[in-house]
Every structure is written in C-alpha cells, then in structure tokens.
Amino acid sequence: MAESIRLGILGLGTVGTGVVQLVNEHQSELQHQTGSNVEVTRVLVSDINKERGAELEGVTLTESYEEVVTADDVDIVIEVMGGIDHTLEVMKEAFKNGKHVVTANKDLLALHGTELHEAAAANDCDLYYEASVAGGIPILSGLKSGLSSDRITKMMGIVNGTTNFILSKMKDEGRTYEDVLKEAQDLGFAESDPAADVDGLDAARKMAILGTLGFSMNIDLEDVDTAGIRNVTLEDMTYADRLGYTLKLIGLAERGADGVHISVEPLFVPADHPLAAVKNEYNAVYVHGEAVGETMFYGPGAGSLPTATAVVSDLITVIKNVRLGVSGHDNVAAQHQKQLKPKSAITSKYYLRLHVADETGVFESITQKFAEEGISFEKILQVPVEANGNGKAEIVLITHETNGAAYEALCQELNNLASVKELKSNYRVEGGQTA
C-alpha cells in the first residue's frame, strides 16, 4: 500500500462539507486513480465547539489557520473558506510551507491570480482552481488540456446562476425582475444584498479567470466592462422573443488581431444558439476556437457536491503530480502581453428601444441620424405605446454590425432630437455564429 496523502481543509461551509463527503464516499475511486489513500487530517473551522458528524472522527479541528498550513501532517491544502486579503496571506503561507493548494475562490483568483501563481511557482507547488468558474463544469481543464492546441477567439459564458435563474423565470413566466428576485431570495439562490450577482460582479470575476486562461494573457478584474440586469424589463424580453432572440446575462471575451475585449452584459442571443437553451440556475461556457469551431460546456454552476466534484478532481491531479514528482510544472506564465481593445473599437449589432413623439416626420429624422453615422438596420418595429393618450410611439430596432464609437455618437445624436422622448434601452446583439 502506498503512503497516504493528507489533506488540510480551510473552511467547513457548503463546499468544504461536500469535499469531506466526496473524499469519504469515493475512497476506492481515489485509491484507484491515484494509487494513494487520501485522508483529511486537519480542518479549519470557525467554531471548534460545534457538534460535528461522524465523518470528521479522528480529524483535528482548529480555529487557527497556521495549524493547517504549517502542519507536518498536511500535504495539500484545500481552501474553501472564501475571502480576499487575509486568504491571500494564508495561501502564500501555505506555499511557503511547501503545501499544494486547491481552491474554489474566484474573488481571490480574479484579483490576485498572477501573484498566487508566482508564489506557487517559487515553491514548486501546484495551484488549481477549477471550482472557481462554473462550479461542476470542467471548463478550465477543457481550456488547459482538451482545447490546448487551438487558438481561442471567443468565449461566451452564462457563469452566474442567480441572474440566469431570474432572466429565465422572467421570460418563461412573464414576471417582473423584482418579483423573481424576491423568489430567488426566498429560495436562497440570491443573497439579501444581491448586488454581486445582479450587477454582474460575480460573473466579471469568472470572466477575468476565463480570459486569462483562454487568451493566455493576464486579465484583471478591472479590465472587464461590467453591466448587470437591474434594468432589464419584461418589455425588452418580449421584444427579444419577437425578434428571434433571448436576453441573457453573458460574459463575453473576444479576441481580434489588435487586442481583446472582455465584458459582462445583458446580451441578445439568437434563439437557436446553444446558450439560449441554458435555463434557470444552470451555467454554460461557449468557446469558439480557430480550428475546433464551436464547442460548449454545460452543467451546474454551483451547489455543494457539484463544486466539491471540481475541487476533488483538481485534488486528483495534484496527487498524481506529487506521486510522479512533477508538482508545480503547470504554473505556466501567460504567453501574451495584455492588449485591451476599447469598447469603442468593438464591432457589434445593437438592439435599441426608443420612445418618440407620435407625429409625422419623426421616423425620417431618426433614420437620417442613422444614415449620418453610417449605421444601417437589420430589423425594425414601430408600435404605438399602449393607449395612454400621451402621444408617444415606440420604435424598436436591431442594427447591422457597427463599431462602438459610431453607435455612441448615434445615441447622442438621437438624444438631442426633440422628437425622441427617451432612449429606453440598449443592448448588444450576438449574431452570425449560431449552430
């Protein structure tokens, strides 16, 4: 029998509990795949006196992280406690003590990924974090191994389950944003302060990690142009449907010859695009590679056991590396210098909804502005605003491809027109890459 591999777990919340459960229940699979016994020796908890289940018998519980990351009887540290600044120090301490680290911490990776990789590399340690993006979906290993030979040109991710749940319910049940948000909060899918989800920040962290790996370029969180779903209305969802699209919160990473652009934003996705069928709390990452064309990875984006699956799969990789004596070789630095493309240089189609005065000549004055900016449109709908006698009409349209600068200029021009009462909404439209 080979020696045991000993785990120290930082945090015993939802994911930590799932990891302990998987390690215990899948002992024979772990043994078969790694040739090692795997045992949990130490766990950092917030309250050492709390009653624990039988699965933690013989495990040393502690309230001090040093007792985990410096312990002689810990080979690999699993960080599932969350947090940023303090946790960064804890992980660097773990590397200094020669511990390999598996983490699910997207916030930390998005903010300090480069620093963490350097700390791991300096100590010949492994650092893996599959669970940080899209929970149970093995997208990082997909990018690192399965698609490693290709040049990725575009990634589109539904990487936040809460917002996808809200948008799916709005669409399928015709309910308002506020109404569904409340249900999501009652179900525990959304926090009482939902800002990190609904303002797109959580998705932006994941896109920084995906962009870094997929484009081999150190993308920082502040490089991600981020917009959330607070202003998405039922009206826009209904128009999306009529025009053959579905409105989704999408993390979009695009690479052109002259740089990359990474964003999180509500996007019109063609109704027959594989991402349009991804519903409720599910996640998916669509990857376009120069050679492979389109692929998509779909699955649960969160949850105790799905996330634990990703953690333990990383753990298996780390254990194999330990046994083969090749730890730390996967800390490959980025191949390319970061080169960001501003939004103004990005070419897109746009969806635009305007309230205008319901009088003759309005339509012509608007189309003239389009012509002046050299923007043509693909689809247009003109509808009287619900009979409220206020003399307004609604114009809804989708443009052909145009660059962001011209589109910004157009919006300003439209706002200056006396006949345009209000520019109601305004989203980019994905096109031309559907299956």
Add this chain to the structure above:
Amino acid sequence: MAESIRLGILGLGTVGTGVVQLVNEHQSELQHQTGSNVEVTRVLVSDINKERGAELEGVTLTESYEEVVTADDVDIVIEVMGGIDHTLEVMKEAFKNGKHVVTANKDLLALHGTELHEAAAANDCDLYYEASVAGGIPILSGLKSGLSSDRITKMMGIVNGTTNFILSKMKDEGRTYEDVLKEAQDLGFAESDPAADVDGLDAARKMAILGTLGFSMNIDLEDVDTAGIRNVTLEDMTYADRLGYTLKLIGLAERGADGVHISVEPLFVPADHPLAAVKNEYNAVYVHGEAVGETMFYGPGAGSLPTATAVVSDLITVIKNVRLGVSGHDNVAAQHQKQLKPKSAITSKYYLRLHVADETGVFESITQKFAEEGISFEKILQVPVEANGNGKAEIVLITHETNGAAYEALCQELNNLASVKELKSNYRVEGGQTA
C-alpha cells in the same frame, strides 16, 4: 532552446492534413505550452509521387510504415490512417520501438482498446485517443480529469453526426429518411454505403470507448445493444413532437447497482432536454454524475481541423509527459470487472404505435393486456388512420416506467390480439432527468 520533439504521421488524409496544418500554424503556442519545438519528420502516404504543398518541405515521405514507427528521428507517432487488423500490428510495433502514440481510430480502440493499453504500458509509452470520440469535443479528457472525482451513473451521447443531420432535417423540414439521406450523401456527410452510420455501428464504437472510460470497466463493441435509424418514419417524429419529445439516435450508457447497460438506439428525448437542441452534424455528450449532477459537452463531431485539434491537444499532453519523464503513467487499468445488465432488466418508459381494427371493444382489450403485465401509461392518443376506408385506427402511447421483460411480454400479447393489425413502432423514452 529545448530539444525538438519529432512527429511521425501515419496517413495524410483529412485529419492528417489538419494535424500538419495545426502543428505548423500554432508553433508558438506549442512551444509556449510544452517548452519544445515540434516538427513533423516523417509521413506515411499511399502515393509518394503525388504533388504536396509547401508545408511538407523537408519532411521524409514514405510508403512503408516501418520507416515511420522504427525511425530514430520519430518520438511520437500520430496514427490517422484508419483500419483495424493491420493498424493494430503497426501500433504495437510503434510501442515496441518506444514510440508514444496518438490516434483518432475509434474502430481500433473499440475492438482492441485493452490490448493496445497493455502494449503501451508494457513499453512505458503513452496512448491517447481524444479524437476517436466526438471529434473536437474534449469529452475523454473531461471524463478522465474534470469529472474524475465523481461516479458517473449515466451517459447519453449524440456521437454520430450523419444520423443527427438526417434526423434533424427530417424533423425541421418534414422530409423522409430516404430524401434526407440522399442529400447527406450528396453533401459528403454520408457514405454511398451508409450502413456504418445509419445502422448505429459507428456510434456503438464510440459508446464502447465512453463506457470503458466513464464506468472504468472494459466494454467491448459486442456489449453494445445497437439499433439504427433506417426505420424511423416521419409519423413517429411528428408524434414525438406532439407528445413533447424529439427523436434522436442516442448512445445510452446506464449504470445501476447490479451492472451496466449500453445501447445505441433511436430514443424519445424530452423537448427541453439539452440534447434535444443539438442539431444537424453537431455532437454532444451528456453526462450524469452522482455528485456533479448533469453536465453536457457540445461541439463538432468531425471535420479536418476539429478532429486535428483533439489530436494535437493529446500531442501536447504526450510531449509534457515526455519532458517531465512520466510517460505511460496514464495507462490505468479498469477499476471494475465487467458486469452487464440485460435489456430485460432495464427500466424505461416506452413509446408504442399500433394499428388496430376500428371497432368497439378494441381499446378495452388492449388496456387489459397492459393491466395484466402491470404496465400503466402516461399519455395516450387515439387517431383514425387517414381516411382510406380500411377500418383501421392508430393508437399511440407512452408508458410509465417498466422493465424490459414485462414490456417484451406485453408486445407479444398485443401481437396475438386479433384486433391489433400491426405494431408499427416502438422506442424507449428518456424521462425524469431533464434540466
């Protein structure tokens, strides 16, 4: 600069050409990821005198496989020539000469996978074959690494692009099997002898490979219960639609407590299941794991560059192994003894279409047979057969879950009824696992 890794390629057809192209065009990525130059030194071709493009300058072309698999200037052999018995000998010869092998050969893997792994292991060589299943989709690396910590309970694959193309067109355009098959042949999607595709054999080979990896059990080709799509009619597709399903050719691998069952068959898939949206020549593999729940991998199942992407991704893994000195460690034997479950022991829902005499009492005599076998139904439609005055009616139904043995007995009983004119068709129905 590190030493070069030298490739010998067996076969210069569609995939071989794609591999040469990718290796040439993605040289800087390969260099970055592996720390090695990668160069093609020898290529086995069928006609050495044929004119070749500039990308083969300096490469030794040969019509003799020995000059590739025994050559001192070849480190890794890429087998993309196809074939079975002869190719098996060629690959064993390569291993004997200490060459690592990357192959796209599903036929060979499905028939001789165990023997090949043993030959590789005996010579401390690597054997990788991502391209053999679902072309550009990194499903094998997904099963081997991303989902390695989980216990897979079920896999459902659309793993044959030709049949998925045919069924998609039949459904979307209301055309007959023969009509669409002809189009597929004209487009080059289907062979002039389409048997391997339309009778399910190609899909069965891939399911043998997926079953072996996903269940860690040596599944042979003959273990796969295989049925094709020749008898699929437009009527059944239309009923599927009315009943909320889509008819797809699915490779189905199920694991229960008492064994596994693997099949390829036309299956009723719920219309909101992620597989139902996989259209035309696209492939997808849906995986259900005990811990992760549902995941799905989607992408191109064939084509020169997608398949070459999978080959070159394997190549990167093999080169890393060479450089780290850990070649051959991934030839892990199956964890479990093969234990097959017969079809009669499998629990499923069934779709059944009958032509019956259009007279009173028929319905009762049929439902009585169902009651006798303890099978109840979930949905039922009774429709008069198109007014042709022949006194027949059509009954279409979907049963609740029942085991295969009871269902077989029921069909026999129904066939014996004088009022049942014909049992027209008969498919299993996937249920209960939708997103």
